[in-house]
Amino acid sequence: MAESNPRVANEKPVKELETVVIRFAGDSGDGMQVTGMQFTNASALAGNDISTLPDFPAEIRAPAGTLAGVSGYQLNFSQREVFTPGDTPDVLVAMNPAALKANIEDLEPNGILILDKEGFNEQNLKKADYATNPLSDGSLDKYQLFTIDVSKLTTLALADLGLSNKQVLRCKNFFALGIVTWMYQRPTEPTLKFIAARFKKDPVLVEANTRAFKAGLHFGETSELFVEQYEVKPASIPPGTYRNITGNTALAVGLVAAARRAGLPLFLGSYPITPASDILHELSGYKQFGVITFQAEDEISGVGAAVGAAFGGALAVTTTSGPGIDLKAETVGLAAKVELPLIICDIQRGGPSTGLPTKTEQADLLAAIYGRHGEAPVPVIAAATPADCFDCALEAARIAIKYMTPVFLLSDGYLANGAEPWLVESVDDLPDLQVEFRTEPKGYFPYLREPETLSRPWVRPGTPGLEHRIGGLETENTTGNISYAPANHEQMVRLRAKKVAGIAREIPPTRVDGPPTGRVLVLGWGSTYGPIVAAVKQLQAEGQAVAHAHLRYVNPLPPDLGEILARYEKVLIPEMNMGQLLQLVRAQHLTPAIGFNKIQGRPFKVVEIVNRVKKLLDGSTSEGID
């Protein structure tokens, strides 16, 4: 990657680093998300492998300066492959005392700490509950502390622009970005371009933010404060076009791709809910793809409309998070009963009830599999990484269409907002999902099942000669007439179960990373993928006989799973819940798998999994975080 910064910034010694984890933290109005994203883009363009995690409060604008209002953004950039946004930051940029207090415990000793001096005034210190000023009380001595007059220097740089004090201070995040851009020798062009695009309606703001950014850069270069710069060389990444993509964007784009490959219009019925709303926002911008988005009056209507659209022959989707899943349950059961294709995307968050709206969790797995009255089997797949949401969207669509069934696609807050580079897929490489609706009246019955898949024909209303009625009442197999006959009901219950169970035939062999037999298999599903991969790689590098298998298909489970489980002395299942996959695996495979559960609204740290596996190797069976 060409260095687009025209200034040769070699006046200070440059230290090479393999990996850096940086966290930006400030008030939720301080623009820390934008700062983080810009630094991420610059790092991607510098050729590093990256992984990011924003962390923001549920309150849109909590009172300024308070702990409740702290918003953060963490980036891991490296010259080798990275799998997580990093356990603990090496660098913390904190714009006020609350941001410092909320994050300082995570910073490594001797880590770089960059603070805005003006933020540490008496008022802000009080709001953050600091009895003494940490800038002067010695409590930060174990860090490389850089206290910078960010606000003051920004004000000076923008002095003649005629902006209000408030407007000026809104630019200080770009000053901070300028400092770290210099410090890590990131290209400046992407940020300058971004500023020009973001504020294009107001040239004064373009000038102001550009100046703030450049002032930060120059400050790094000229200030005596910094004695060295750092370099993180490009990672060796397979050639191709990459896109930094969040889970929610990947999911939205994947749905558009699935609809195109199926030759169907895409219909989204949804009700705004964190952290799923961005999928609705994203898809509502794809009208040129014929995408119909319907913001419903409630969660029930969102999924109801999707079922109606599926009846009409659209690729129908509803997106939500935990509370919405509860409300949609009855309609999902209807879709299972009338056997119409439907994709239910559950972007999980901390529960129960309203729970932790902006924090991640994996506690809806059993709700997705079992959360309906009656025997209402539904296939469930789970995305492992932000980019994997794209492939999972296509796979969910494939299963829904082929088997005429609702499909749950599980993501979570961590995947939804986290981002990673995605090797942009070629359209020709995407699966062909072409749908053929039945139009032949001869021999037609609504529940005439295809022998292999047991799926029923999909008929669009408007097709002459195929007029028929479907509904929630139990129906006779084949004819679809209402039937309360005892034997028919049992047959239909078993057929629906068999149809969903039969999807297992198509599940590809489960990939096991590590020795084919050994002491510990770490089994995961969903967004624990990153920390598990990183942890298992580390353990393997230390010579431990530890392997990793990760499940995309959680209902039905892969047919080869039992055989894989049997090859290891112990099976450890880390989950951000109380042990839901654990229950399934224990029940279905009678294996004494051991759970490792973290329910803190935060993803696992790599070190937590490493330590847990090590303990297991030593014989401990504790299930929680120590």
Add this chain to the structure above:
Amino acid sequence: MAGNSSNEQPKLTAKDFESDQDVRWCPGCGDYAILKQVQKILPDLGVPRENFVFISGIGCSSRFPYYVNTYGFHTLHGRAPAIATGLKLARPELSVWIVTGDGDGLSIGGNHLIHILRRNLDVNLLLFNNRIYGLTKGQYSPTSEEGKVTKSTPLGSVDFPFKPLALALGAEAGFVARSVDVEAKHLQETIRRAHAHRGASFVEILQNCNIFNDGAFAEVTEKEIKADHQLVVEHGKPMLFGKQRDRGIRLNGFRPEVIKVDASNEREILIHDETNPVVASMLAHMQPPEFPTPIGVIYAVDRPVYEEAVHRQIESAIKQRGNGDLAKLLGSGDVWTVQ
């Protein structure tokens, strides 16, 4: 307008709209009469049979789709408007009908009902109002009169009832009408008007449940007395009723009143204007014993149709940005190339 007439096919009859399923309503149920009138008019609406879709929720009325030989979907309690919304959005060319009841539409499904009316999808809603829960065997409904003694209200209900027409008007419905199960011609005509109206058409059909609430609307259905208790409203015509059409509605200040009509006051009789929301609201609130029960088209105005607006936006996006290019979409955003 939903559907297209097809000239080549032989004209269908009511018989062609009967499904092969046995109708299982209680003998004497008002639903039979409604089903018959609907089956009678469907062949005349200029819509190919395969383009009709009947969607219902749960309850006695919601069994309706099983008996009509078109596409049909018997969905969930209260959810028919939600499902119909998705269908109509995905397939605007279909003629979509929603069959619901006072429990299904006004109680468990109240939210969906008001929002489909507000959005104004081009669908027809037939709400069978029998003022009782039939399928669950006789509990009071949100339209039951105060003090209704039922299985769940042995000392009489203390709920205040909805006026369905007023609710529909409050939900910004563009077409609001009322008819009666046994008024064959009136019912046919009202449903035809509902179908012809572009936008959400709400028709309350007073329907007798002869098992759990027999005679709930006897005043407006009994031959001998109904003329004195029904006010048949027609656009541009005076609001007269009574066997001799000798009574009428007049405004006294802002309040309607019933007067005996004679040469001295016949010019004061209110003329129905179905485009006037104030008149519509007045009619929607008129009820016995003070007033006759108004039937007919209460309100009919054109408003933009929701699904048309949705598809116009899609068309204009395609026009402006070109038909979506998937490869371009995948490769957009924060993109870089590794050599």
